[in-house]
Amino acid sequence: VQLQASGGGLVQAGGSLRLSCAVSGRTFSSYVMGWFRRAPGKDREFVAAISWSGSTTYYADSVKGRFTISRDNAKNTVYLQTNSLKPEDTAVYYCSARRSRYLSGDYYAPGFYDYWGQGTLVTVSS
Numbered sequence: 001v002q003l004q005a006s007g008g009g010l011v012q013a014g015g016s017l018r019l020s021c022a023v024s025g026r027t028f029s030s031y032v033m034g035w036f037r038r039a040p041g042k043d044r045e046f047v048a049a050i051s052w053s054g055s056t057t058y059y060a061d062s063v064k065g066r067f068t069i070s071r072d073n074a075k076n077t078v079y080l081q082t083n084s085l086k087p088e089d090t091a092v093y094y095c096s097a098r099r100s101r102y103l104s105g106d107y108y109a110p111g112f113y114d115y116w117g118q119g120t121l122v123t124v125s126s
Helices: none
Strands: 003-006 009-012 017-023 031-038 044-050 057-059 067-072 077-082 091-099 120-125
Touching: 003 091, 017 031, 017 091, 017 120, 031 067, 031 077, 044 067, 044 077, 057 067, 077 091
Parallel strands: 009 120
Antiparallel strands: 003 017, 017 077, 031 044, 031 091, 044 057, 067 077, 091 120
16 A cells, blocks of 8 residues: 655645545555644644544544545545644644554554555645
8 A cells, every 4th residue: 555645835824735645556445544744843743534434533633623634435535624724734744544444542643554655745834
């Protein structure tokens, strides 16, 4: 399984970006997906996760109400719509996958996921 993240860039505070993560393979619907981010000088942190059907989603408190995770199983792609961006959202954003249809209690932990993309940089200017 290979994950390819894209859609990052430079945006002013208050702006929006739509991140995408394309997943290779024919069993995308068998994977739960997550987004994490790593800001300069900080540890990787959980952003959002989504079940195989998209019916269950979870968000970090810091992005709740501003970010939306979604997926298109026909296109093998998961998205992260980021709105009302703040300078503190500046980070490299990574998509991740775990071969499971359901999100268990550890969905916020990096170790829960089996596969990772290469990351896409989001820079928010003030």
